[in-house]
Amino acid sequence: xxxxxxxxxxxxxxxxxxxxxxxxxxxxFTQSDxxxxxxxxxxLMPAPPPPGYKPFMITMPSMENLAMAVEIMAxxxxxxxxxxxxxxxxxLQDIAPYASRSEFSTEAGIDAAAAAETYGLGQWNLYGxxxxxxxxxxxxxxxxxxxxxxxxxxxxxxxxxxPDDVVWRNREKMMxxxxxxxxxxxxxxxxxxxxSLGVTAPIAGADAMRLHGVSASILSKHGFDYLAEYAVxxxxxxKRINLPVDRTDGDSLAAAEACAQELVFGLAAQGFGVTNTxxxxxxxxxxxxxxxxxxxxxxxxxxxxxxxxVFPVG
Numbered sequence: 001x002x003x004x005x006x007x008x009x010x011x012x013x014x015x016x017x018x019x020x021x022x023x024x025x026x027x028x029f030t031q032s033d034x035x036x037x038x039x040x041x042x043x044l045m046p047a048p049p050p051p052g053y054k055p056f057m058i059t060m061p062s063m064e065n066l067a068m069a070v071e072i073m074a075x076x077x078x079x080x081x082x083x084x085x086x087x088x089x090x091x092l093q094d095i096a097p098y099a100s101r102s103e104f105s106t107e108a109g110i111d112a113a114a115a116a117e118t119y120g121l122g123q124w125n126l127y128g129x130x131x132x133x134x135x136x137x138x139x140x141x142x143x144x145x146x147x148x149x150x151x152x153x154x155x156x157x158x159x160x161x162x163p164d165d166v167v168w169r170n171r172e173k174m175m176x177x178x179x180x181x182x183x184x185x186x187x188x189x190x191x192x193x194x195x196s197l198g199v200t201a202p203i204a205g206a207d208a209m210r211l212h213g214v215s216a217s218i219l220s221k222h223g224f225d226y227l228a229e230y231a232v233x234x235x236x237x238x239k240r241i242n243l244p245v246d247r248t249d250g251d252s253l254a255a256a257e258a259c260a261q262e263l264v265f266g267l268a269a270q271g272f273g274v275t276n277t278x279x280x281x282x283x284x285x286x287x288x289x290x291x292x293x294x295x296x297x298x299x300x301x302x303x304x305x306x307x308x309x310v311f312p313v314g
Contacts, residue, residue: 001035015041033311034302045177051134054141055172057162059122061153066124066212066230067205072147073232074203080234081140084175086128089229091116093242094125094167096189096227097182101244110225119167122155127168129175186227191244195256197285198276199267200238211239211272218266219243222259238275264288 004020005011029035076082095115104115130137148154162168170180187194201207216226227242245256261284264274268288277285
């Protein structure tokens, strides 16, 4: 199947206008097991010249600062003042790829405050960037800087302010389009693999705090550290929750899967749906989606496009 403009012989805009005519069906394959993708087009971002690229980092000292940061971000994202997907991360999420849990363990549990202090991080850490013509970048920055300075205790850093900081260096590389090895090594924190869940909500401070509160409570109940970050996109934010696991240890795997299940159903009960998961946990994530016949439609599509069950559900 050649989707979109690819179905038109001799066209020269397949990768430029991906929708074609009629229903847009690419995501039937990019977000499912209904087929095998054999060709993909990727839109590349032009390398921004230094005056037209301004990455920034903001550390915040209190968990409660999350609500204000999200409220500040909401109009900036809806109006596309900040173009990239802004990340708001917990300190352990940032530290996990570069350290081991044992470095910060105490008899009372993990010393998250000491870990954050060691790496110069806040209780929340925001990463964003501006792109475009230099004059536009500076004009937008004149709005952003005073807005975030209103958060009590917030500190704003620019590209040159943290030259020896591995966390900031790799986050900044990602924002300018440079692939970074090692940022996903979260499993090294306390295992050899990780189960990840993405949960989506509105860009609203109250929703972000409610999502934080419910997930933090469930993680604590199951004995997991708070490894989580928010991705603030155009009109929604998605929280990524990571559960490091040792897949050679049956107890470790059982604990992680029990925690993942309670996160899926506990968050769904609050109106927050899981929108992406690690491989193998999709059936669990789909179960709360019970309204309006969506499951029946997906079942019919699966039967029609894969009648012999060649592609396993997982």
